[in-house]
Amino acid sequence: MSNRVAVVGVGQTKYAAKRQDVSMAGLLREAAKRALDDAGMGWSDIDAVVIGKAPDMFEGVMMPELYLADALGAVGKPMLRVHTAGSVGGSTGVMASHLVSSGAHKRVLVVCFEKQSESNATWALSIRLPFTGGSVTGAGGYFAPVIRAYMRRANAPDHIGIKVAVKDRLNALRNQYAHLKLPDISEETVRESPMLWDPIRYLETCPSSDGACAVVLADEDTAQGTPNRPAWILGTALRSEPTMGAGRDTVNPHAGRDCAKDVYAQAGITDPRQDLDCAEIYVPFSWYEPMWMENLGFAEEGAGWKMVDDGSTSFDGDMPINPSGGVLSSNPIGASGMCRFAEAALQVRGMAGEHQVDGVRRALGHAYGGGAQFFAMWVVGSEKP
């Protein structure tokens, strides 16, 4: 990227099963206003607005960005909508950063959301087309076989998924915006929870949330004058691959490995486990933590689960993963990737509150979507590159 870009504002709604007190626009606006407040800006300071959300079927409003222009101060300004399934929160951040790095705009408002309570995502993801038998139900039905394949490939013990489920929920207790608050969670309660899509148990899945997450991105001159410390974007990358391809590795997707390699090269990271201080990654089913540890190069192939088992990925570990509680604790689908990117920024800004990891200088934000075929990542740092 040519011009430096920084995250100068972050705003989130409280994530909840149902936010029926507000309209869709009201929900986005709550996050957007908080991000503007953090950035010390008003609507008129913004040059362009970028919106991200997952499939329109989730709320049944086609092209919601059209109706959201007033609510987000986009009238008379460029407005874009990005869509890459579950990774959209990440790719929206990346696309918005390009508007600043290219020099096109100086201050860009980025807002991602989902209002899952308006419908049922499992229904929307299980539409049976004519001529097909159709037997997959929801995202769990799609990803469970991939997880089983990982367990076999890595010879991973059954309790790994359970440990991640407990760890992320305990982290969520530190996060004021997290949806699930399960203070009494234990390996026992996760193990005893219903097996939904064997090998995925109920407490190993993400919740269904309403919520929005926003960031304000700014150019270097603007970032040096904002009230709070900026998070400098050190690298951004996107990669995709087909859902169904002969020879495709669904467990350890090539696109994810390439995306990580690209973003690390831009950020000057040679050993991610050494050079990054924490990461917020997209883990909607607990087993995706060890799987992504390998895909992102934090562990050798087949060894990702050992990082979970020895506590490396816990809040006090050497590589804290999802100190916010992650997608397992809050899942406004279209915003879930943006939450990861925003939480990474909060960590390097020292503004993550009770879930602040000590001394974070560089952090990774990661999102994936579709059949684990879209990847979006950014690395942010506390020091100007």
Add this chain to the structure above:
Amino acid sequence: MTDVLVADHAIEYTYTRSTGPIIGAFLAGLRDKRFVGVRASDGRVLVPPAEYDPVTSDDLTELVDVADTGVVTTWTWNDDPVAGQPFDRPFAWALVKLDGADTGLLAAVDVPRDEMRTGLRVHARWADERVGAITDLACFTAGEGEGVTQGTVGEPVAIVETPIRLDFSYTPGVAASRFLRSVEKGEIVGQRCPKCQKVYVPPRGACSMCGVATDEELTLSGKGTVTTFCITNVPSPGLDPPYVTAWIRLDGADITSMFLIQECDPKDVRLGMRVEPVWAEDKQPNIGSIKYYRPSGEPDAPYDDYKEYI
């Protein structure tokens, strides 16, 4: 040339939409047979109301009562109404600027074709049963109404139900149609990529990895190996849990296909299990004609044989 299959396909759902305080007040007004707008920063009264100012983006909060009578500012004639529209006979769609409002409200107008015109004075005709939804306004009709209803609006409507139905004419395309026609004959055909030589089942007409068309067809035995699977315990349309969905590498294919596994206790399904298809007696051009897969009784395939196909 293959006859390409086509079928009707409908997606239907009733969404529950939360309205927020401003739209909620507007809907509550309709329930009480009255119109509520909001005052914008430039003094205009917006009906239907906006939550946020279209110019400044500020929150809008000042609700304003307007009349049930107004003027048609523009219109179009709808000769062929479709299901769900206000009338099943021809009618007008119009923007109606109510007295006291500065913007137009889109609604049906029930007047004869030759009486419809811009500038026509119209008033609201209300639905007999009103629930706090836009459909409480049945339509507008010619002439003067009651004017402005003053006073406090009832409790804002918090949620509206929005039934949505989309009708499609769906075609699976040339390659899948050929595959489905083979299924109708009790055969499973795949297509080989001329570049990487990998075999796709069902064929997609192109190799997703190489991006080239796949023309060469070959018929497979139908037997295969379970490479991974899921035991689903959640309810699903037409399937009683628990049921097993497996990714099966059919012999000769280089990609897995998803099928149900039956005639087998879910607990006994395993990676490497050899399976064979069970066909429906009345075969259709539908993947469902392969009712499910069942254990073939052959010895399990070694892991190295299928580990690349996940």
